[in-house]
Amino acid sequence: MVLWAFALFFLVLVFYLRREDRREGYPLEDELTGRLDTVGGPLHTASTKSFLLPFGRGRVTAPTQGREPVDIAARRTDRFAGAPYAPTGNPLVDGIGPAAWAERARHPDLDMEGHPRIVPLSVASDYAVAVGDPDLLGWPMLGADGVVAGTIDDLWIDRADRLIRYMQVSVGGRAVLAPMMMAKVDRRRRRVVIDALLASQFADVPPIEAADRITLYEEERVQAYFGGGYLYATPARQEPLL
Structure with a gap:
């Protein structure tokens, strides 16, 4: 009796977990024809559930209905499922491969008190660079390429984690953000190097709208642009032709 009860419980648990994990990314579709592979049903698809977001951000509902439109600036290199895509424009700007980004929320990441976590050091008067660390x-x-892309004129800090997230760089009269985690700080020469991009490519870093805050979507765009540079910054970084 105990064995049958356990088997029944386990079976119900499996169905429950499979229903819940299909809230995102389903139904699957054939990559070439677009035909739906997993239409689902009452036993496979979870019922619609709404989640209340913090700080009055409203509600989000899952699973979503319908297919989200995607326009990719790339072409398929061959006619089989899983074939790689080749960029047709600037892959860093178009979000191809490692430069791809997600459509995250258009509001800042907030701390436990509802304040923006990531702000410029110039407006966070109660924070300063730690003694012993270089002021950049x-x-x-x-x-x-070893060429100067611009000059660092501000630092953006994470007030929740107490660290520098971005460096604000003046490039050709406009301010762009560069991820601190990708930087190599040369104390002896008093310079910072980011080898993800060439100096000329800093000019096309996705901009941010506000001068004192950055949204989750803007963070996604900046990180994707720099991350994609490790593959697309120069032709030599891409895979060889066999």
Whole structure:
């Protein structure tokens, strides 16, 4: 009796977990024809559930209905499922491969008190660079080619994690953000190097709208642009032709 009860419980648990994990990414479709592969049904698809977002951000409902439109600036390199895509434009801007981004929320990441987590050090008067660490303001920013891309004129800090997230770089009269986690700080030469991009490519870093905050979507775009540079910054970084 106990064995049968356990088997029944386990069976119900499996069905429950499979229903819940189909809230995102389903139904699957054939990559070539677009035909739906997993239409689902009452036993396979979870009922619609709404989640209340914090700080009055409204509600989000899952699973969503219908297919989200996707326009990719790339072409398929061959006619079989799983074939790679080749960019048809600027892959760093178009979001191809490692430069791809997700459509995240258009509002800042907030701390437990509802304040923006990531802000410029120039407006966070109660924070300062730790004693013993170099103050990067005024230091040149170099790309992978060793050319100066711009000058660091501010630091963006994460007030929740107490660290520097981005460096604000003045590039050709506009301010762009560069991820601190990709930077190599050269104390001896008083310069910062990010080898993800060439110096000329810093000019096309996705901009942010506000001067004192950055949204989750804008963070996604900036991180994707720099991350994609490790493959697309130069032709030599891409796979060889066999």
